[in-house]
Amino acid sequence: MTLLYDLLDYNKSFVADEKYKDYVLTKSPNKKMVLVSCMDTRLTEMSFKSLGLKNGDIKHIQNAGGVISHPYGSTVRSILVAVYMLGVEEVVIMGHHDCGFGALKPEPMIEEMKKRGISENTFDVLEHSRINIKNWLQGFDSVEESVKDSVRKVHEHPLFDNNIPVHGLVIDPDNGKVDLVVDGYKKD
Ligand SMILES: [Zn+2]
Numbered sequence: 555m556t557l558l559y560d561l562l563d564y565n566k567s568f569v570a571d572e573k574y575k576d577y578v579l580t581k582s583p584n585k586k587m588v589l590v591s592c593m594d595t596r597l598t599e600m601s602f603k604s605l606g607l608k609n610g611d612i613k614h615i616q617n618a619g620g621v622i623s624h625p626y627g628s629t630v631r632s633i634l635v636a637v638y639m640l641g642v643e644e645v646v647i648m649g650h651h652d653c654g655f656g657a658l659k660p661e662p663m664i665e666e667m668k669k670r671g672i673s674e675n676t677f678d679v680l681e682h683s684r685i686n687i688k689n690w691l692q693g694f695d696s697v698e699e700s701v702k703d704s705v706r707k708v709h710e711h712p713l714f715d716n717n718i719p720v721h722g723l724v725i726d727p728d729n730g731k732v733d734l735v736v737d738g739y740k741k742d
Pocket of ligand 1: 592593594618619620650652653654655656
């Protein structure tokens with residue numbers, strides 16, 4: 555495995571040739587928004603370009619599925635930091651069609667873990683600790699419902715400032731089309 559060493563080699567010229575100068579920004583985003591989207595490689599640039607955003611415009615959090623799965627996990631914590639400490643005034647949750655996490659079934663992944671040496675005992679211990687691995691590794695049937703659920707989890711969070719709108723979007727990675735699923739300006 556040499557990928558990391560190749561990257562670090564490249565970094566030497568990045569610094570020495572001052573290529574970094576094109577990317578130096580201030581800490582505060584140009585647009586006061588945080589975007590939560592999937593880690594899908596197809597969306598690395600498209601989630602930005604499809605909305606006319608450029609490097610440095612917003613805070614961007616990516617995880618598998620672009621979902622909020624736990625109220626006290628690092629994604630929600632990042633949203634709260636963005637809102638309370640970094641001046642963010644709007645939250646956008648973006649799901650996407652053809653999502654690898656959405657299609658995730660726990661069983662094949664658990665099988666893969668066992669094949670790579672995670673013992674049966676480890677799963678038993680987790681089960682006894684009331685950690686439901688199958689739920690945790692379960693994807694979703696409908697991306698729209700997943701986005702709505704994540705929006706709801708942010709809204710219902712006891713530490714969230716509900717004056718901040720939380721929007722829900724779904725993007726199609728094949729053509730860049732973005733659909734509005736939850737309009738956070740409209741309070742229900
Ligand atoms: Zn995805």
